[in-house]
Amino acid sequence: xTADSIALFAKHGRIAAQLRGQIESGSLAVGDDLPSExxxxxxxxxxxxxxxxxxxxxxxxxxxxTTQGRPPRVRAQPLAQSIDDFFSFSSWVRAQGKxxxxxxxxxARRRAAPALVARMGLADGxxxxxxxxxxxxxxxxxxxxxxxxxxxxxxxLLTFDxxxxxxxxxxxxxxxxxDEGTHVVDAVPAAPLDAELLGVETGAPLLRVRRVxxxxxxxxxxxxxDRYRSDHASLLIYNSRNENRPTPIVARTTHTxxxx
Amino acid sequence: xTADSIALFAKHGRIAAQLRGQIESGSLAVGDDLPSExxxxxxxxxxxxxxxxxxxxxxxxxxxxTTQGRPPRVRAQPLAQSIDDFFSFSSWVRAQGKxxxxxxxxxARRRAAPALVARMGLADGxxxxxxxxxxxxxxxxxxxxxxxxxxxxxxxLLTFDxxxxxxxxxxxxxxxxxDEGTHVVDAVPAAPLDAELLGVETGAPLLRVRRVxxxxxxxxxxxxxDRYRSDHASLLIYNSRNENRPTPIVARTTHTxxxx
Numbered sequence: 437x438t439a440d441s442i443a444l445f446a447k448h449g450r451i452a453a454q455l456r457g458q459i460e461s462g463s464l465a466v467g468d469d470l471p472s473e474x475x476x477x478x479x480x481x482x483x484x485x486x487x488x489x490x491x492x493x494x495x496x497x498x499x500x501x502t503t504q505g506r507p508p509r510v511r512a513q514p515l516a517q518s519i520d521d522f523f524s525f526s527s528w529v530r531a532q533g534k535x536x537x538x539x540x541x542x543x544a545r546r547r548a549a550p551a552l553v554a555r556m557g558l559a560d561g562x563x564x565x566x567x568x569x570x571x572x573x574x575x576x577x578x579x580x581x582x583x584x585x586x587x588x589x590x591x592x593l594l595t596f597d598x599x600x601x602x603x604x605x606x607x608x609x610x611x612x613x614x615d616e617g618t619h620v621v622d623a624v625p626a627a628p629l630d631a632e633l634l635g636v637e638t639g640a641p642l643l644r645v646r647r648v649x650x651x652x653x654x655x656x657x658x659x660x661x662d663r664y665r666s667d668h669a670s671l672l673i674y675n676s677r678n679e680n681r682p683t684p685i686v687a688r689t690t691h692t693x694x695x696x
Numbered sequence: 697x698t699a700d701s702i703a704l705f706a707k708h709g710r711i712a713a714q715l716r717g718q719i720e721s722g723s724l725a726v727g728d729d730l731p732s733e734x735x736x737x738x739x740x741x742x743x744x745x746x747x748x749x750x751x752x753x754x755x756x757x758x759x760x761x762t763t764q765g766r767p768p769r770v771r772a773q774p775l776a777q778s779i780d781d782f783f784s785f786s787s788w789v790r791a792q793g794k795x796x797x798x799x800x801x802x803x804a805r806r807r808a809a810p811a812l813v814a815r816m817g818l819a820d821g822x823x824x825x826x827x828x829x830x831x832x833x834x835x836x837x838x839x840x841x842x843x844x845x846x847x848x849x850x851x852x853l854l855t856f857d858x859x860x861x862x863x864x865x866x867x868x869x870x871x872x873x874x875d876e877g878t879h880v881v882d883a884v885p886a887a888p889l890d891a892e893l894l895g896v897e898t899g900a901p902l903l904r905v906r907r908v909x910x911x912x913x914x915x916x917x918x919x920x921x922d923r924y925r926s927d928h929a930s931l932l933i934y935n936s937r938n939e940n941r942p943t944p945i946v947a948r949t950t951h952t953x954x955x956x
Contacts, residue, residue: 448817449913485819492817492916496878496908502814519935522944554762557708557752559745616936618756620949622926623883623901641883641901648756652938653709656752666882671931673946675779676876678912684782686933686944689880 448489451480455490459499459510466533469507470500498672498689522686523617523649525571525579525662526602532690537572540598545590552584555648556656565590567598570633573690577634578668583660613651614658620646621671624663634665641666708749711740715750719759719770726793729767730760758932758949771949782946783877783909785831785839785922786862792950797832800858805850812844815908816916825850827858830893833950838928840890843920873911874918880906881931884923894925901926 458464471479476487491508494500500508521528529536548556548564556564564584571579583603585593589612596606608614624644631638643666649658664670668690675684718724731739736747751768754760760768781788789796808816808824816824824844831839843863845853849872856866868874884904891898903926909918924930928950935944 446913448915452914488814488819489817489915492815493910493914495815496910496916498878519937519943522935554748555752555755557749559748615938616934616943618758619933619935620758620930621881621903621933622930623903624926625901639899641885643881643883650753650756653706654712654753655708655749656756666884670880670882671933673879673881673931674876675782675879675946677779678875684944684946686935686946 447480447482448486448493451476451482451486451490452493455494456497456499459494464510466510468510470509472507497674498687520604520608522688523614524602524604525581526605528688529573529690532573534574534690536602537575538599538601539570539572541568541570543567543593543598545587545594548584552659555659556584556586563587563590565593567593567603569598573668576668577665578690579662579664580630580633581660581662583658586655586657589657612657613653613655614649615652617647617649623666626663630663634663636665643670645671707740707742708746708753711736711742711746711750712753714740715754716757716759719754724770726770728770730769732767757934758947780864780868782948783874784862784864785841786865788948789833789950792833794834794950796862797835798859798861799830799832801828801830803827803853803858805847805854808844812919815919816844816846823847823850825853827853827863829858833928836928837894837925838950839922839924840893841920841922843918846915846917849917872917873913873915874909875912877907877909883926886923890923894923896925903930905931 473487477484501511502508521531526536545563545565548558548562552564553560564587566584569581570577571581589607592610622644623641625639626636626642628638631640642663645662647660648656650656670689672687672689673684733747737744761771762768781791786796805823805825807821808818813820824847826844829841830837831841849867852870882904883901885899886896886902888898891900902923905922907920908916910916930949932947932949933944
């Protein structure tokens with residue numbers, strides 16, 4: 437490595453650190469435009485190279501986003517996502533400065549099917565409460581949610597208006613011990629009904645997240661199967677060898693979607 | 697909650713904890729069968745209910761897997777996955793007790809295309825080293841990997857046999873500062889070439905992981921676009937409110953694939 441390239445590293449690193457600081461402190465807020473490349477050049481007294489590197493770093497960290505022909509803009513800060521924002525669609529969407537929505541297709545209390553008996557560790561013949569909802573971001577269909585709740589907490593949902601908001605927040609407020617979750621992430625083709633609800637072709641790839649939520653004592657209280665339009669939402673994972681940065685960080689992110 | 701159900705929680709929790717301990721200590725090793733349900737019933741002196749719940753908990757934690765008509769079996773332990781296992785396909789696959797493989801399609805040093813210039817924060821006209829490989833697990837095509845390396849570390853790869861093993865391990869051994877990564881996970885349809893290489897239909901859903909790898913100082917050293925057959929591999933995320941369990945944990949997991 438030449439002395440020149442070391443100096444260059446230092447420059448772009450310093451610029452990225454300053455801008456990161458402004459974003460983290462809120463002096464550059466979510467949705468704000470960053471100064472233009474030429475403004476940044478004169479402010480930092482550097483050429484275009486280090487500015488570009490600093491912007492690429494912030495982009496790769498998920499702190500800014502660039503749309504064709506616009507200055508880079510500060511985006512929601514996934515690196516600060518709480519466990520509530522990861523579990524709850526509503527609080528996640530609100531944290532992105534957007535409006536969550538939901539349309540309930542079915543809520544039913546029924547005896548668990550064999551696959552669910554095994555998945556939840558139930559006794560044969562036990563009841564569960566199953567819910568199917570379409571979830572929306574700013575009115576745009578984004579995800580199909582199929583959940584099954586242990587009867588001990590599910591019964592309370594039969595009298596809750598599941599079109600009104602977050603089931604997760606409702607259950608937490610009512611003392612449900614939704615303490616830990618395991619999420620398996622893969623890709624599946626859209627079934628005809630899901631395709632129609634999400635506005636994609638049948639067979640289009642959806643990002644699937646299957647979750648099992650347990651109490652601290654290991655009782656399975658909920659399982660869900662969430663299928664996202666992956667052009668509207670994706671997962672972001674950050675990890676590092678740097679002992680000073682606690683990792684990994686996992687976050688859901690929304691994508692800017694043109695209102696149709 | 698009745699006294700009965702509290703007692704039940706305690707039982708299945710204790711059973712799960714004992715089995716978990718045996719798995720974590722290695723006294724039940726990866727690939728081992730668990731005792732049958734009836735053996736577990738007599739060992740713990742309980743009925744079938746708590747055994748089933750304990751098994752469901754371990755399954756939901758990714759510690760055991762169940763295949764139709766077989767006793768549950770201890771699977772690779774994603775909860776202990778290191779950052780190396782997350783970055784490196786080879787070391788991840790080896791950690792699962794399987795054999796990693798790779799077939800190189802192209803390695804090229806060329807001037808970065810405009811999208812890559814922006815993504816890596818390069819100057820116009822800068823060189824990168826790009827590599828396309830098919831990755832295999834036990835000889836089965838599982839992932840297409842397209843990587844671009846900063847010229848400062850990429851040049852070394854031109855003389856490395858990329859069919860021989862892990863690029864990541866080779867670079868780390870040679871002092872490359874692959875310190876932190878951001879990974880964006882979504883679902884995409886298989887393009888015709890990828891479909892052929894992976895043995896799926898064109899348009900079939902693939903799990904895509906796009907990574908940006910940086911040095912501690914924020915220099916972008918590598919970007920990659922990995923596309924997985926999601927019936928062969930998926931991501932597992934675990935998170936918890938329990939302050940005693942450091943979270944989240946992120947891991948790739950393999951699925952048992954019948955040899956064709």
